[in-house]
Amino acid sequence: MPWRAPGGKLRPVRGIMVRRMGRNRVFFPQEALDTWVVSGAVDLQDQDLLLKSENRKYRLAEGARIVREVTGEPDAAELVGKCKTLAFLRELGADILERSMIIDNNAYDIIPGFLGTPILTAEETQAQAEGVRGPTLSSDEELLAQFLAKNM
Numbered sequence: 001m002p003w004r005a006p007g008g009k010l011r012p013v014r015g016i017m018v019r020r021m022g023r024n025r026v027f028f029p030q031e032a033l034d035t036w037v038v039s040g041a042v043d044l045q046d047q048d049l050l051l052k053s054e055n056r057k058y059r060l061a062e063g064a065r066i067v068r069e070v071t072g073e074p075d076a077a078e079l080v081g082k083c084k085t086l087a088f089l090r091e092l093g094a095d096i097l098e099r100s101m102i103i104d105n106n107a108y109d110i111i112p113g114f115l116g117t118p119i120l121t122a123e124e125t126q127a128q129a130e131g132v133r134g135p136t137l138s139s140d141e142e143l144l145a146q147f148l149a150k151n152m
Contacts, residue, residue: 026058027065027083029113041151049116051147058116062086064101065111073105080108085115 028049036042043050049058063086066079077092089096094103101108 024118025083026116026118027063027113028058028060028116029065029111033114036151039151041147048119049114053150054147056147057119059119060114060116063113063115064089064096065113066101067109067111070107070109071105075106077103077106079103083113083115 033042033044033049037044041052043052044060047060049060050056051058063083065083066081069075069080086094086096089101089103092103094101096110099110099112101110
C-alpha cells in the first residue's frame with residue numbers, strides 16, 4: 001500500500017519511489033517503463049504514454065532524477081533530489097552518460113527516465129470512465145499509485 005512521506009513528496013509503491021513533481025508532473029524511471037512496455041501494461045505513441053488499466057495518458061519529456069552529488073563539492077545548482085528535463089540540464093551545461101552527469105566541478109548519480117504531465121486532469125479522466133470503474137479517485141497521484149500497485 002502506498003504511503004505519503006512527510007511533506008507528501010515521496011511515495012514507495014512496490015519498491016519504486018514515485019516522486020510527485022509539483023502540480024501534476026510525475027517522474028517515470030526508464031527501467032520501470034521498459035518493464036511496463038514488455039508486459040503490455042502501457043502503450044507508447046510518440047511522446048504520449050497510456051496507462052492501459054487506468055486509461056490515463058501522460059505527455060513525456062526525457063529527464064533524470066538527480067540522486068546524489070559524488071565529488072563532495074557543494075551542489076551549487078541545488079539539483080540533488082530533483083527531477084529535471086534533459087533539455088534543462090543541458091542548458092546548465094550538463095554532460096550525461098548513462099547514470100552519471102557532470103556539470104562544472106560537480107558529478108552526480110542520476111536515474112534516467114521521463115517526466116510525465118497528464119493530458120487530462122484526474123477529474124476529466126474519471127468523467128470519461130464514469131460507470132466503468134468502482135470508487136472515484138481524487139487526484140492524479142492516486143490514479144498513478146493505483147496503476148503502480150497493480151503493475152509492480
